[in-house]
Amino acid sequence: MIAIQRSYAVEKNDFTKAGEVSSNIKKIMKQVGVEPEIIRRVSVAAYESEMNIIIHSYGGTIDFMITPEYIKLVACDRGPGIENIELAMKKGYSTAPQNVREMGFGAGMGLPNIKRCSDEFIIESEYKSHTKLVLVFKQSM
C-alpha cells in the first residue's frame, strides 16, 4: 500500500454537502483495501469531525493520510474554539441549536464518539481562536 494524502475544505453551515468529505475518504480506504472494521471507525470519526466543523465553526479543513502502518485525520477549524473542552467531551452535552437538532444532529455524542473510534486522540482548542483534532488509527499489519 502506498501512502496517500488528501486535504479537504469544509465550509460553515454547508449542510447540502455535509458528509461528502467523509464519503470520499471512505471510498479511498475501500479502494486501497483497508480492513472493514478500521474503515468504519475512520468513517464515523471523519463524519463526526466534518459535521462539527459545519455546525460549530467558521469553517476549516480535514486532512487525511494513509500509510501502511496508520491512518491519520486532522480536522482543524478557524474558530471560535471550545470554551470548556471537558464539558464538550461529556456524553450528551451539546451546544447545537434547534435547527441542527431537527436535522438529526446535536445529540452531544460527537467528540466522545470520535475519541472512542480512534486509537490516538488529541484535541487542542483555544477559545476565540481555533480547534484542532488529531486522530490516529493503527492498521494491524
Next chain:
Amino acid sequence: MKLSVVKELLNAEVLTGHEQLDRNVTNAYAADLMSDVLSSLDDKTILLTGLTNTHAVRTAEMMDIHSIVFVRGKSPDEETLKMAETNGIVTMKTDMILFVASGILYNEGLRGAVIVR
C-alpha cells in the same frame, strides 16, 4: 430476518433497493438523532428513524448499515433517495410510529444493535 419479511411485518413500501430484499438483518437501531446511531458499531443492523433527510443515508453509509425504515409515514426527498440508491442502501417507509415498528420487529426476533467499547 430477511428484509422482505421486515417489509411484510411493517406493511412497508420499498423505496430503493427492490432487488435486494433477500438481505439479512439481525439487529436494529431506532433513533432520530444520527450522532446516537453513530455511537454503535455493528453491521447487519437496520436503522429505524423518523429522520428523512440525507443525513440518515450518510450515517448509514458511514456505518455500513444497508437498510433504513422511515417511520411515521414520512417520505424522504428525491436527493435522499438518490443517495441511498447510489450507496446500495435499501429504504422503505411505514405508517407505523417508531415504537410500534420497533416492537413488532423485536417480537419477531430482531435484537438491539450492539454498542461496542
